[in-house]
Each structure stands twice: as structure tokens, then as C-alpha cells.
Amino acid sequence: xxxxxxxxxxxxxxxxxxxxxxxxxxxxxxxxxxxxxxxxxxxxxxxxxxxxxxxxxxxxxxxxxxxxxxxxxxxxxxxxxxxxxxxxxxxxxxxxxxxxxxxxxxxxxxxxxx
Amino acid sequence: xxxxxxxxxxxxxxxxxxxxxxxxxxxxxxxxxxxxxxxxxxxxxxxxxxxxxxxxxxxxxxxxxxxxxxxxxxxxxxxxxxxxxxxxxxxxxxxxxxxxxxxxxxxxxxxxxxxxxxxxxxxxxxxxxxxxxxxxxxxxxxxxxxxxxxxxxxxxxxxxxxxxxxxxxxxxxxxxxxxxxxxxxxxxxxxxxxxxxxxxxxxxxxxxxxxxxxxxxxxxxxxxxxxxxxxxxxxxxxxxxxxxxxxxxxxxxxxxxxxxxxxxxxxxxxxxxxxxxxxxxxxxxxxxxxxxxxxxxxxxxxxxxxxxxxxxxxxxxxxxxxxxxxxxxxxxxxxxxxxxxxxxxxxxxxxxxxxxxxxxxxxxxxxxxxxxxxxxxxxxxxxxxxxxxxxxxxxxxxxxxxxxxxxxxxxxxxxxxxxxxxxxxxxxxxxxxxxxxxxxxxxxxxxxxxxxxxxxxxxxxxxxxxxxxxxxxxxxx
Numbered sequence: 001x002x003x004x005x006x007x008x009x010x011x012x013x014x015x016x017x018x019x020x021x022x023x024x025x026x027x028x029x030x031x032x033x034x035x036x037x038x039x040x041x042x043x044x045x046x047x048x049x050x051x052x053x054x055x056x057x058x059x060x061x062x063x064x065x066x067x068x069x070x071x072x073x074x075x076x077x078x079x080x081x082x083x084x085x086x087x088x089x090x091x092x093x094x095x096x097x098x099x100x101x102x103x104x105x106x107x108x109x110x111x112x113x114x
Numbered sequence: 115x116x117x118x119x120x121x122x123x124x125x126x127x128x129x130x131x132x133x134x135x136x137x138x139x140x141x142x143x144x145x146x147x148x149x150x151x152x153x154x155x156x157x158x159x160x161x162x163x164x165x166x167x168x169x170x171x172x173x174x175x176x177x178x179x180x181x182x183x184x185x186x187x188x189x190x191x192x193x194x195x196x197x198x199x200x201x202x203x204x205x206x207x208x209x210x211x212x213x214x215x216x217x218x219x220x221x222x223x224x225x226x227x228x229x230x231x232x233x234x235x236x237x238x239x240x241x242x243x244x245x246x247x248x249x250x251x252x253x254x255x256x257x258x259x260x261x262x263x264x265x266x267x268x269x270x271x272x273x274x275x276x277x278x279x280x281x282x283x284x285x286x287x288x289x290x291x292x293x294x295x296x297x298x299x300x301x302x303x304x305x306x307x308x309x310x311x312x313x314x315x316x317x318x319x320x321x322x323x324x325x326x327x328x329x330x331x332x333x334x335x336x337x338x339x340x341x342x343x344x345x346x347x348x349x350x351x352x353x354x355x356x357x358x359x360x361x362x363x364x365x366x367x368x369x370x371x372x373x374x375x376x377x378x379x380x381x382x383x384x385x386x387x388x389x390x391x392x393x394x395x396x397x398x399x400x401x402x403x404x405x406x407x408x409x410x411x412x413x414x415x416x417x418x419x420x421x422x423x424x425x426x427x428x429x430x431x432x433x434x435x436x437x438x439x440x441x442x443x444x445x446x447x448x449x450x451x452x453x454x455x456x457x458x459x460x461x462x463x464x465x466x467x468x469x470x471x472x473x474x475x476x477x478x479x480x481x482x483x484x485x486x487x488x489x490x491x492x493x494x495x496x497x498x499x500x501x502x503x504x505x506x507x508x509x510x511x512x513x514x515x516x517x518x519x520x521x522x523x524x525x526x527x528x529x530x531x532x533x534x535x536x537x538x539x540x541x542x543x544x545x546x547x548x549x550x551x552x553x554x555x556x557x558x559x560x561x562x563x564x565x566x567x568x569x570x571x572x573x574x575x576x577x578x579x580x581x582x583x584x585x586x587x588x589x590x591x
Binding site: 010027028031043044045046047048049050051052054055058076077 | 120124127131134135138139141142143145146162163165166167168169170171173174176177178179180
């Protein structure tokens with residue numbers, strides 16, 4: 001089946017991909033990371049978070065990492081980017097950068113932005 | 115908001131989602147409860163959760179929850195080759211449609227296969243009837259081949275092999291006798307009994323004696339020593355009898371249930387009354403008699419029943435189509451009956467006597483005497499056949515076809531064989547022996563085992579339409 005579910009990429013999914021760019025995280029850590037990288041504007045609740053995670057898993061953009069039960073938490077599921085997920089995040093970021101370029105050209109942005 | 119409320123809200127989510135993420139969800143809730151304290155934060159948390167439960171719903175229902183791969187530590191993120199599992203996707207519309215089509219065609223195919231009767235197989239199967247089947251067979255037989263006194267004996271022969279065996283087992287006791295292995299003594303008795311009946315009843319005594327010698331010889335050579343199964347012994351004896359005499363109408367039958375001694379005897383008065391009642395209730399197998407457009411008479415006859423009971427009904431039906439410009443006999447569901455009735459139904463179609471082939475005849479040649487004053491004698495006749503058309507119905511069809519008196523439309527008929535009179539050998543074995551030499555006036559093999567070929571081959575279901583078309587052409591001229 002063609003991959004149409006995440007096209008266009010919802011912002012929650014994009015934020016999750018970005019949050020996993022550096023390291024593998026579990027659900028709550030992803031939520032905190034997203035909150036941090038959006039300056040507290042996006043706090044993912046469990047429904048949105050895990051639905052998005054499931055969608056990304058199904059599209060092969062992230063994957064679950066098998067963890068030995070080493071942490072104090074019983075068994076948290078950790079996730080990390082796949083190469084496809086990394087590529088998609090890059091494409092999406094480039095698309096936003098293009099948008100940003102256009103916005104800047106149209107003088108929509110205030111001067112103090114990049 | 116309590117954990118319980120959250121759990122309740124999550125009931126709106128797909129079962130697959132809940133199964134996979136319920137623990138994670140509660141964990142996330144507990145983590146946030148732990149980290150976010152104070153009235154304002156708690157209020158914000160509650161607000162978040164309610165909004166989230168609503169917005170996440172759409173996303174959650176859009177996922178397929180197919181199996182996803184679990185990455186290994188040597189995954190491709192590091193640039194090393196890794197294993198990828200083929201993912202199980204939810205069924206696509208195409209697969210569902212293909213599955214439906216395949217199921218339907220399989221069902222239709224199965225239905226078609228079940229509609230093809232296999233007389234030979236049926237004969238074999240009847241040798242191992244279950245008690246219930248035996249009772250059903252016996253009940254059916256009362257309707258299909260009934261009679262009194264010596265008629266009963268002939269009725270046992272109707273339809274040949276299949277029915278001779280069916281009769282043997284159907285008339286048998288319903289109680290199960292099990293299948294004890296045959297011992298040498300019983301086998302000897304069976305061979306002796308078959309030989310005795312053969313020499314006593316077969317019309318060609320020379321051949322009977324030769325066949326008896328052959329059977330004894332084979333027995334001495336130990337040809338039957340390895341056989342422990344009754345059905346196999348019957349099959350083997352049948353083959354040996356046929357090869358010894360060259361007569362394909364000889365047959366040895368085995369019945370798992372015991373064959374009562376009184377088999378050829380007179381049926382009880384109550385059985386006769388019951389038989390008559392059933393026949394009359396069924397309008398003597400006359401399913402339909404009507405005039406089709408173009409004044410074509412149509413008679414659907416599902417059996418050739420005893421004229422003694424059904425004479426008036428059948429004569430009335432024939433009279434109803436008497437003045438027609440053409441006649442269609444629908445024998446697609448006709449499984450046979452009395453040879454006398456077959457002749458009586460055919461009689462109005464002729465104006466002068468004709469040679470009439472009847473493998474059950476007692477004298478060497480039979481002539482069909484026409485019915486006086488019939489207006490049908492030179493009208494076109496069409497016979498509709500199916501693969502279920504059997505025995506007496508085949509005799510009717512065969513004769514009219516050979517006499518070029520009728521156009522046969524439909525399928526090749528069932529090919530009912532005809533053995534002779536059934537004789538009981540012992541509790542489980544019987545032998546069918548022709549007591550007169552059958553002479554075929556047409557000088558060629560009849561329908562035994564092969565059926566009657568139609569002149570116009572169409573599916574049984576389309577036969578009536580085809581006959582009407584042909585009749586319209588002929589009559590319309």
C-alpha cells in the first residue's frame with residue numbers, strides 16, 4: 001500500500017522524529033523532549049503520543065529498541081529513528097526551510113529572526 | 115482526573131491500541147502526576163488529557179496495528195545491514211474481493227460436483243450404509259420400486275446393479291452387524307452359494323456350469339484367501355463371474371447389514387396401503403401437465419409408477435396432452451419404475467406395433483401395442499433428460515431414440531445397469547442373475563453403465579427452453 005498516512009506529515013509526528021534525532025527515548029521522555037524543543041507549546045498527551053508513535057512504527061520511520069530490563073522502570077519501550085525516518089525528517093525540515101525563505105523574501109518575518 | 119477516568123476515556127480507542135499502549139499510557143500519566151504538582155499544573159494536566167483523548171482518537175483509529183519490526187542493536191541507523199521483517203499489512207480491498215470470489219466459485223464448484231450422481235459409486239457406498247441411511251433407503255424404496263408378489267421380485271431388479279445392491283442393504287435390518295473379518299469357511303459358503311444360484315437360475319446352463327467350475331478352481335488356487343472384507347469379496351466374485359461368462363449383467367452384492375430371508379416375499383398389507391397413499395399423494399409422480407404456447411403438450415413425469423394404482427391418473431394426464439401438436443416429456447427427474455408403465459406411456463405415440471426393447475422382459479422379443487385412436491401418433495416428441503434420468507426413464511428414452519420417434523434434449527442419462535433377479539446367498543451376500551437372455555432389437559449396446567446420449571446436448575436446466583424452440587420451428591411450419 002502506498003504510504004499516504006503521514007503525507008503531509010502531522011506536526012506531532014515531525015516533532016517526535018526530531019526528538020529522536022539524537023538519542024533513543026521512551027514515551028514520556030519523548031513527550032518531555034517535544035515540550036522542550038517547542039518551548040512548552042506542545043505537550044503530547046498519551047493518546048496523541050502513542051497513536052503517532054504507532055503510525056510512525058507502521059510506516060517504518062521509527063522502530064522499537066529491544067531493551068534488557070536494566071532500568072528501574074519495569075519495561076519501558078524505547079524508540080529510535082530509522083534511516084527512512086531520518087530522511088523524512090530532513091526532507092520535512094528542508095521544506096520548512098524553503099517556506100521560511102519565502103516568508104523572509106516576502107518580509108513577513110521580523111528582522112530579529114535569522 | 116483520576117487514573118480510572120483516563121482508563122474509561124481510553125475505552126473509545128481501538129482494542130489493538132489499548133492492548134499495546136494501555137500500560138504506557140498509564141505510565142505516562144503517573145510520570146506527569148509525579149512531575150507536575152500544584153493546582154495550576156494539575157488543572158493543565160487534566161485539560162491536556164481531555165483534549166488529547168479527543169484529538170488522539172482520530173489518529174489512533176487510522177493506524178492498522180499490523181505487526182511492526184523490532185529493531186536490533188545492529189540496526190541500519192548505524193549504517194550496518196540489518197534484518198527487516200516483512201510486515202503484515204491489514205487486508206486490502208483487492209484481497210478481500212479476490213477471497214470472496216474464490217470462496218463463491220469454490221462453493222459453486224462443490225455444488226456442481228455434488229449434483230453429478232455416480233451410480234457406480236452409489237452402488238458401492240450402499241454396501242456400507244449406516245443404519246440411518248439403510249432406513250432412509252428402505253423408505254425411499256417403498257416409493258420408487260414397490261409392488262406386490264412377483265412384482266416385488268422384479269422391482270428388486272429395477273435399475274440394475276445400483277438398486278439390486280441398494281435393495282439388498284435397504285431391505286436389511288437397521289441394526290449394525292459390524293464388520294467381522296471373513297473366515298475361510300464363510301467365503302467357501304458364499305462361493306458355493308453363488309455357484310448354486312447361478313446353475314439354478316442362469317438362462318445359459320452351459321455357461322453357468324463353466325463359471326461354477328472356474329469359481330471353484332480359483333478358490334482352490336487360493337485366489338480369495340487374502341480377502342477379509344465382504345465388499346471386496348463381492349467385487350472380486352462379480353469380476354470373476356463376468357469374465358467366466360462374458361455377461362456384464364451378473365453381479366454379486368455385499369450388504370453390511372443382514373439381508374432378511376423373506377426379502378422376495380409379499381409385502382404386508384399395511385406397506386401396500388402406505389405405498390398407494392404416498393403415490394396418490396404425489397399425484398403418481400406427475401409433477402406437471404400443461405399446454406405450452408403453440409399447443410405443445412408438456413408432461414413432467416418423475417417416475418413410471420405401478421399402473422394398478424396410478425393407471426387413472428396417468429391416463430388422465432396423457433389425455434390432457436392428447437390433442438396437442440407436439441409433446442415434451444420432461445424426464446429430467448425421472449428415476450425409473452415399472453417397465454409396463456414405460457410401455458403404457460409410450461403406446462399413444464405409435465399407430466402400428468413396433469419392436470420394443472425391454473431388458474427385464476421374460477420372453478425373447480417384445481412388441482409395443484399402440485393405444486387405439488391416439489392423435490399423438492405422428493406428432494413430434496421431445497424428451498428432456500438429465501444426468502439424473504435413470505433406469506425405466508432411460509428405457510423410455512432409449513427406445514424412442516432408437517425408433518427415431520423422439521428428439522432427446524439435455525444431458526447424457528445416468529446409465530443404470532440391469533442385472534437379473536436378486537437371490538439371497540447368506541446373511542450378507544446376494545447375487546443378481548439374468549434369468550432370460552436379453553435380446554436387443556437394435557443390435558447395439560444399450561444404456562447399461564453409459565447412459566443414453568441426447569440428440570441435442572444442452573444443460574438439463576436449459577433443456578425445456580431448447581425443446582420449446584425446436585417444437586416451435588417444427589409445429590409452426
